Amino acid sequence: MSATQMRMRPHGYGVVRVAGRASFLVHRRSAVAAAVLLVLLAAVAVVSLCVGERFIGPGEVLRVLLGPEESLIVEELRLPRLETGLMVGAAFGVAGALIQTVARNPLASPDVIGISQGAGAVTVAAMTFGLASYSVIPYVSIAGGLLAAGLVYVFAWRGGLHATRFVLIGIGFAIALRSLTHLFMTKGDYLVAQQAQIWMTGSLNGRGWDEAAPLRWTLLVMLPAVLWAARAQRSVSLDDDTATALGVRLGRVRLGLVTVGVVLASVATGVAGPVDFVALLAPQIARRVTRTAQIPLLCSALLGALIVVAADVLGRRLFAPTELPVGVLTAAVGAPYLIWLIVRGARTGGGR
Secondary structure (H helix, E strand, C coil), X not given: CCHHHHHCCCCCEEEEECCCCCEEEEEHHHHHHHHHHHHHHHHHHHHHHHCCCCCCCHHHHHHHHHCCCCCHHHHHHHHHHHXXXXXXHHHHHHHHHHHHHHHCCCCCCCCCCCHHHHHHHHHHHHHHCCCCCHHHHHHHHHHHHHHHXXXXXXXXXXXXXXXXXXXHHHHHHHHHHHHHHHHHHHHCCHHHHHHHHHXXXXXXXXXXXXXXXXXXXXXXXXXXXXXXHHHXXXXXXXXXXXXXXXXXXXXXXXXXXXXXXXXXXXXXXXXHCCCCCHHHHHHHHHHHHHCCCCCCHHHHHHHHHHHHHHHHHHHHHCCCCCCCCHHHHHHHHHHHXXXXXXXXXXXXXXXX
């Protein structure tokens, strides 16, 4: 970066130098927020490994993680559950950020506009009718999420994609798909339908290494696409005329961002069930904390992971020995926030 470019860098950004003359801009507030979130997430992760039917001290947990000491409870029960929670939360956080960026509306969350419900409907159908084994259910969920997103996109398109119309049609599809999900549960085997009902609450209970594997591999495969999305969302955040003048193919970029978001939200739903409102909350909190022009993906991912893991810890301890599904707690927090967004949007005329 030249001296002239350094003098013209945007307010709030700093220059980070790497080997040689290479350097890049970093938003200072976002970097500080990400560092704080990492510390909080590490603390909550340790607590998650400690609590349960049997409390294990933090010292013993750290010895298991860092040393030769072994613990069946930590390594085979709590650690894969923690990994699943971290990945599910991060996937929902990034998915919500991307879809809200494209729609330019804080209500455009995967669990509000029907994407999670589409993934859930196809997944429950596969479970209740024995169409797929548990190991491939997350991939079935991706197909359901993409199908639901495609339907919402087609019905909302009227020579362009208006944010309010997109959200309203998505809410309509979400209601219809949730009803279809309950219909599937009444038609299948009773015991399998009961399992599907538990899955619908959104839970990390019983999630082991095998259940976490599909999400882990999907996130690794999607990592290059997420890195591309982090750069591409800057152009989408501009007004259409400016972006077009800069040579941005808005249609293709928006489609790519939505596709990445839908895949992430759908596979997370397939693994843990529809953990509602995480994709709604995390991006908006991240944007308010960092005060950036566009929603920061890294902070959204960290916040999503923090919300899910913290909710899982509270779900295990609030009414112990009774365990609450993580989706119940996220809904208890997210539903009032959704109502506030709707009321605020009505007063200000919508938009962001």
